[in-house]
Amino acid sequence: MVAFKSVSTPELATLSQIRLTALSRLAPEVADFLEGGAGDEITLAANRSAFSRWGFRQRVMSGRATPDISTSLLGIDLAMPVLTSPFGADGLFHPDGQKAVARANLSAGIAGIVPEAGTHALEAVAEAAPKAARIAQLHPMGPEANFRHMLRRIEQAGYEAICLTVDCPTGGWRERVLRNAFDLDAGFVNGNYPDSGETKLIEVFGQLFERCATVWSWQRLSELMAETDLPWIAKGIMTADDARAAEAAGAGAIYVSNHGGRQLDGVPAALDALIEVKAEIGQRLPILFDSGVRRGADVVKALALGADVVVIGRLAAYGLVAGGQAGVERVHSLLYDEIRTVLTLLGRGGVDELGPDSLLPLPALVSVV
Numbered sequence: 001m002v003a004f005k006s007v008s009t010p011e012l013a014t015l016s017q018i019r020l021t022a023l024s025r026l027a028p029e030v031a032d033f034l035e036g037g038a039g040d041e042i043t044l045a046a047n048r049s050a051f052s053r054w055g056f057r058q059r060v061m062s063g064r065a066t067p068d069i070s071t072s073l074l075g076i077d078l079a080m081p082v083l084t085s086p087f088g089a090d091g092l093f094h095p096d097g098q099k100a101v102a103r104a105n106l107s108a109g110i111a112g113i114v115p116e117a118g119t120h121a122l123e124a125v126a127e128a129a130p131k132a133a134r135i136a137q138l139h140p141m142g143p144e145a146n147f148r149h150m151l152r153r154i155e156q157a158g159y160e161a162i163c164l165t166v167d168c169p170t171g172g173w174r175e176r177v178l179r180n181a182f183d184l185d186a187g188f189v190n191g192n193y194p195d196s197g198e199t200k201l202i203e204v205f206g207q208l209f210e211r212c213a214t215v216w217s218w219q220r221l222s223e224l225m226a227e228t229d230l231p232w233i234a235k236g237i238m239t240a241d242d243a244r245a246a247e248a249a250g251a252g253a254i255y256v257s258n259h260g261g262r263q264l265d266g267v268p269a270a271l272d273a274l275i276e277v278k279a280e281i282g283q284r285l286p287i288l289f290d291s292g293v294r295r296g297a298d299v300v301k302a303l304a305l306g307a308d309v310v311v312i313g314r315l316a317a318y319g320l321v322a323g324g325q326a327g328v329e330r331v332h333s334l335l336y337d338e339i340r341t342v343l344t345l346l347g348r349g350g351v352d353e354l355g356p357d358s359l360l361p362l363p364a365l366v367s368v369v
């Protein structure tokens with residue numbers, strides 16, 4: 001079996017150790033920016049506790065020793081049903097940021113979503129690993145001309161799909177950031193806007209970093225996206241109604257996410273929203289999922305509840321801090337091995353055998369002395 005094969009230093013031994021290693025190496029205010037959520041962090045906590053409310057409905061004497069976990073999304077082949085999320089300000093975590101993530105994705109046979117608010121230009125990330133940097137993310141906000149221009153750049157750089165983050169009409173109410181008076185240097189987020197500097201950045205991200213004016217509509221988005229042949233993914237969907245609206249606007253995939261609890265505090269766990277969205281969308285469109293995924297068993301639970309692909313945000317960032325490209329590769333390798341171990345123990349031969357009958361609700365946790 002592949003499990004337990006890969007060697008590593010103690011700092012990178014397990015996914016939870018990689019997190020601790022990463023947090024111990026970051027300046028406290030940067031660790032808070034990475035770890036924190038919005039408001040009272042109720043949603044941040046709910047994302048994690050939702051996974052512990054589901055247990056496995058184990059079958060024995062079935063399944064396979066080497067379960068098949070390869071899949072594809074929008075024509076992109078994946079060695080496992082995992083993508084890296086578009087986390088911006090990536091240079092805070094490692095100088096190579098998303099370039100290192102793309103290289104790690106390439107060696108793991110998966111792909112990543114490259115952020116608009118990244119430290120490196122989307123062209124530079126594509127160049128670092130063209131076969132892995134295949135989805136580019138944009139914020140549907142700011143001047144329309146800029147959005148159009150970004151669409152052209154994404155097409156020209158060879159990206160195959162676009163991820164539109166629809167849950168950021170403004171930035172979340174991040175109290176750890178306020179408490180630390182953490183001032184994110186524009187240099188970490190303007191990789192795509194190097195010449196225009198801060199002025200242009202504020203114009204585009206004004207609503208993220210300050211607050212402003214127009215919130216785009218599905219109608220407007222749908223018209224703009226009709227100008228490209230690339231399929232697009234609606235990221236940040238938490239209800240059946242919005243899944244339907246995104247589908248009607250032309251989305252080629254639905255991405256269930258509450259932004260890792262960083263936007264609207266008080267929304268339910270993304271895993272709970274996944275159930276509602278899956279019931280609405282069925283097999284019509286592929287479903288991506290993120291928020292709170294910290295280990296392979298979490299990936300398996302999200303797949304069983306209807307996700308086609310599971311996306312890792314902070315988990316990838318922890319790997320990046322703890323070991324750059326090699327750290328992210330270690331995250332991928334641990335996820336790969338754990339997903340296969342869980343499937344074998346669960347008695348399922350591959351990810352295509354996962355469904356609601358793979359899970360059972362667990363009673364509330366009781367601590368025993």
Ligand SMILES: Cc1cc2nc3c(=O)[nH]c(=O)nc-3n(C[C@H](O)[C@H](O)[C@H](O)COP(=O)(O)O)c2cc1C
Pocket residue numbers: 033034047085086087088089115116117137165235257258259260261290291292293311312313314315317
């Ligand atoms: C430091 C950081 C920066 C992020 N930047 C972006 C971004 O620029 N665009 C975006 O769509 N999501 C962004 N996100 C959200 C992630 O893409 C993802 O939805 C979230 O991290 C998932 O939750 P998880 O971290 O619990 O896995 C960011 C998240 C973090 C932690």
Ligand SMILES: O=C(O)C(=O)c1ccccc1
Pocket residue numbers: 087088089117189208259262
């Ligand atoms: O912090 C975030 O969650 C986020 O979405 C973001 C957006 C732009 C730049 C940096 C982070």
